[in-house]
Amino acid sequence: MPNILEKIKQAGLVGRGGAGFPAHLKWKAVASAKSKKKYLVVNFSEGELGLFKDIHIMQKFPDVVFSGIRLALDFIGSRDCYFNYNKEYYKKTKSLVLPLIKRYEGAGYRFYIYGEEPSYIGGEETALLNAIEGRRTEPRAKPPFPTTSGLFSCPTLVHNIETLYNIALVGQQKFENKRFYCLSGGKSEGVYFLPADWSIQKVLKQTENYPVFNFFVQIGGSVSGEVLNSNQIKKREVEGAGSIEVYPIKTKPRDLMLKWFDFYACESCGKCCPCRLGSYNISKILKQNKKIDWKEIINLLESMEKTSFCALGKMTYIPVESYIKNVLKLKISLKQI
Amino acid sequence: MFIYIDNKKYQCSPTESVLQVALRNNIMIPHLCYHEDLPIDSNCRACLVEADGSVATSCDFKVEPNLKVKTSTPEVKRLVKTNLELLFAGHKENCPKCQKGYHCRVGVAIRKFKLNPKKYSRPPVPRPVHKMAAAAEIDPNLCIACNKCVEMCEKIGINFLKLDGKAAQTSVNYNHDKKTDCIYCGQCTVHCPVGSAREQSHLEQVEKALKNKNKITIAQCAPSIRCSIGEEFGLPPGTNLEGQINTALRQLKFDKVFDVNMGADITTYVEAQELAHRLKIDAKYGRQPLRKSGSIHRSPAGRGVGGPMFTSCCPGWVKFVEFYHPKIIKNLTTARSPQIHSGGAYKTWWAKKQGIDPRKIITVSIMPCTSKKYEARHKKLKVNGMYPVDYVLTTREFYILLEKNKIDLPNLKKSQVDREGTFSGAAAIYGASGGVMESALRSAYHFIAGKELPQIEYKQVRGMEKIKTANIKFGSKQLKVAVAATAKAAESIIQELKKNPASYDYVEVMACPGGCIGGGGQPIPSTEAIIAKRIAGLYQIDSKMKLRRAHQNPIVKEFMEEYIPSLPKEKQVALLHTHYTKKQKFE
Numbered sequence: 064m065p066n067i068l069e070k071i072k073q074a075g076l077v078g079r080g081g082a083g084f085p086a087h088l089k090w091k092a093v094a095s096a097k098s099k100k101k102y103l104v105v106n107f108s109e110g111e112l113g114l115f116k117d118i119h120i121m122q123k124f125p126d127v128v129f130s131g132i133r134l135a136l137d138f139i140g141s142r143d144c145y146f147n148y149n150k151e152y153y154k155k156t157k158s159l160v161l162p163l164i165k166r167y168e169g170a171g172y173r174f175y176i177y178g179e180e181p182s183y184i185g186g187e188e189t190a191l192l193n194a195i196e197g198r199r200t201e202p203r204a205k206p207p208f209p210t211t212s213g214l215f216s217c218p219t220l221v222h223n224i225e226t227l228y229n230i231a232l233v234g235q236q237k238f239e240n241k242r243f244y245c246l247s248g249g250k251s252e253g254v255y256f257l258p259a260d261w262s263i264q265k266v267l268k269q270t271e272n273y274p275v276f277n278f279f280v281q282i283g284g285s286v287s288g289e290v291l292n293s294n295q296i297k298k299r300e301v302e303g304a305g306s307i308e309v310y311p312i313k314t315k316p317r318d319l320m321l322k323w324f325d326f327y328a329c330e331s332c333g334k335c336c337p338c339r340l341g342s343y344n345i346s347k348i349l350k351q352n353k354k355i356d357w358k359e360i361i362n363l364l365e366s367m368e369k370t371s372f373c374a375l376g377k378m379t380y381i382p383v384e385s386y387i388k389n390v391l392k393l394k395i396s397l398k399q400i
Numbered sequence: 401m402f403i404y405i406d407n408k409k410y411q412c413s414p415t416e417s418v419l420q421v422a423l424r425n426n427i428m429i430p431h432l433c434y435h436e437d438l439p440i441d442s443n444c445r446a447c448l449v450e451a452d453g454s455v456a457t458s459c460d461f462k463v464e465p466n467l468k469v470k471t472s473t474p475e476v477k478r479l480v481k482t483n484l485e486l487l488f489a490g491h492k493e494n495c496p497k498c499q500k501g502y503h504c505r506v507g508v509a510i511r512k513f514k515l516n517p518k519k520y521s522r523p524p525v526p527r528p529v530h531k532m533a534a535a536a537e538i539d540p541n542l543c544i545a546c547n548k549c550v551e552m553c554e555k556i557g558i559n560f561l562k563l564d565g566k567a568a569q570t571s572v573n574y575n576h577d578k579k580t581d582c583i584y585c586g587q588c589t590v591h592c593p594v595g596s597a598r599e600q601s602h603l604e605q606v607e608k609a610l611k612n613k614n615k616i617t618i619a620q621c622a623p624s625i626r627c628s629i630g631e632e633f634g635l636p637p638g639t640n641l642e643g644q645i646n647t648a649l650r651q652l653k654f655d656k657v658f659d660v661n662m663g664a665d666i667t668t669y670v671e672a673q674e675l676a677h678r679l680k681i682d683a684k685y686g687r688q689p690l691r692k693s694g695s696i697h698r699s700p701a702g703r704g705v706g707g708p709m710f711t712s713c714c715p716g717w718v719k720f721v722e723f724y725h726p727k728i729i730k731n732l733t734t735a736r737s738p739q740i741h742s743g744g745a746y747k748t749w750w751a752k753k754q755g756i757d758p759r760k761i762i763t764v765s766i767m768p769c770t771s772k773k774y775e776a777r778h779k780k781l782k783v784n785g786m787y788p789v790d791y792v793l794t795t796r797e798f799y800i801l802l803e804k805n806k807i808d809l810p811n812l813k814k815s816q817v818d819r820e821g822t823f824s825g826a827a828a829i830y831g832a833s834g835g836v837m838e839s840a841l842r843s844a845y846h847f848i849a850g851k852e853l854p855q856i857e858y859k860q861v862r863g864m865e866k867i868k869t870a871n872i873k874f875g876s877k878q879l880k881v882a883v884a885a886t887a888k889a890a891e892s893i894i895q896e897l898k899k900n901p902a903s904y905d906y907v908e909v910m911a912c913p914g915g916c917i918g919g920g921g922q923p924i925p926s927t928e929a930i931i932a933k934r935i936a937g938l939y940q941i942d943s944k945m946k947l948r949r950a951h952q953n954p955i956v957k958e959f960m961e962e963y964i965p966s967l968p969k970e971k972q973v974a975l976l977h978t979h980y981t982k983k984q985k986f987e
Contacts, residue, residue, distance in 0.1 A: 328567060366486070
């Protein structure tokens, strides 16, 4: 399929793991890298809270996902696919996935399953590659990017399940600008496949998730995502990973912050000091006092944002800053972050 | 190409990072995980600067033409402070040096940057301090996960250490694999910026001994100390402070100031004799092909062992053989190591000469090494029931002792060692990789032919390369020698010998880069560039000496040629030789 790259480009396909990087650029980079060996890494793991679309897609459309895998492998001229398989997801989907792997192996493709302990850092491509190689699960310095030097230093294409699903649709000329939304906190939790350009409000209303109570939402992951108030969602679309979580306006700030920072304090890979100890100390500060010490938390967030090694640490300020600005409307200085 | 740091123009090369340019120009940027010989991990996040308008780590920021760097904007200062306070959280409570009021590099940094070390905290790691035999130890609760020890352990060729755990509990741990064990070289300790990996301290015991009026305390310094201790006082590496050290030791109230160098001359004497003996066996029986067992010894069974002979004065290397390559134990020289030779000589020969009860003697070695602490506790080395060496201080511990006693070493008057510490130039170079080899070569021919070779210096075996080989003209023969520094380098020599046992006649191995002078007990930082300068200092001592052959040292002659022959055979062996056994993990 020689014009698949052009089709992907025209479809405007972006990665659905959260970073939203244009898929055709990744493909081009891997295809043009000179190497005897190239790899596709399928990332079937959702480490962020509030995300459960990839498992939904695999349960509903495993054939489509695998035809996307084949398109990608054929395009980069490789037969080797490393399959990062969240151990929890493995239990739930192996009866669907393993026969497909067998079938594709019959057609000459090689699959290597890596059973992953579910983790947040696994969402960082280079950390995932380290894990598969048997190294410590922590990010690598970039450049080089995985597209030129990834798994075992070979050019590597890394995609999550939704992206591969979309690639298959593009291949079949069936792609429309739709995305999977993980909805939680509302009346009808679940995964919905709807136009990507709908406003958040429209998505909530159409899926009967629009609350009757006063609320705010967190989009693009229930830990690292941005927090928006009920006015803002009229015009805004979901960005990043496809999730909308609805919270009652009376949610206690300390509880919400603890949800986030207990997660970070547990899921930081430990490589760099601001992320590993910043998240631990924010969580500790929150636990020690009923009143939130915003000043100290913002001080630590500044360090995490400006000096963390990878994007996961750098993004921790996003939910807090947007929560303070959009929902709590506190009169505190956010200049530092 | 130029960059601007704090509005001043600095020349740089395109491969450099901002931190490298800064350090080269003595611009202070705090950094913990950067070491010039090791990979850039960029994980401590302390070396922050403002580059082109935004905050960045300088260690991995490559220079660009006309880059503008600021090192102390309010934002940079604030972030550096926060990150250092995070890194040093829990340090004071867990650091034995800080607890005892000893000099600690982190303690100094805390004062310098006016940090509040208790502002933040870290979760306890539920693992105890792990002791590597009696040599070094690692404390997971001080570790800042900089990864330097892990990388250095890999570079030495051992892979005993690793980072373990996740998130805030990420810290150093050891490899539980049965086939991997520490060789006690202590390179982890000299590459740890925070004292999480450290020597097992003998400071308190030494201080106690110095106060005990009923004890006779002997200090003996290893060859390498004199050219590195100055670094702790800000002097350039390689500055020889031998005379000042002797004065300082007297000020510290040591009763006698002897020298491990004297022991090194004994070692050379014994080892060169053995080399001569092995070469004679070789000449008589020829070289045996490789045995099926993989063993590389060459003489017929029951006829003693011919070459190749390996040195054995590095306890890290000996442990490497005993654990990883027990089949070549036969190839290690049975000569004891310098500190053990001199310690044993002082507790027997010297004590007898002085009419002193040897049980009153406390020998304290000052060594560039942590594995010497392990060696000092070998029961098999006891002489008349006594350990030849009672305590071993590293160069860093020696500095703590000096600092605590407010001794300004560089400004002391010089003095000589006491008579029984007299040594030759051959001993002075023991600290450098290739030095033991060179010393033995200066003496071996004497024991083979009964006359001296005119050649004194063997420059082929000098230098910082990990493996050096040479064919040395030895009378009418060619002697094939190899010098390996690091266990990794030794491993490749061993593999070469397994393929062809005739590759080498004599092999020197030191566990550490550059030899003892780059040892695990040396001042921090220890880099290959610094080590090379220290080495130059050692060769300078030798080149200025009149006495340059170990077997001509009058003290050694007195001990070896008068005292030793007066002893029964088993006592002679007990003082001069040792033996080795296969070791299990943690032995």
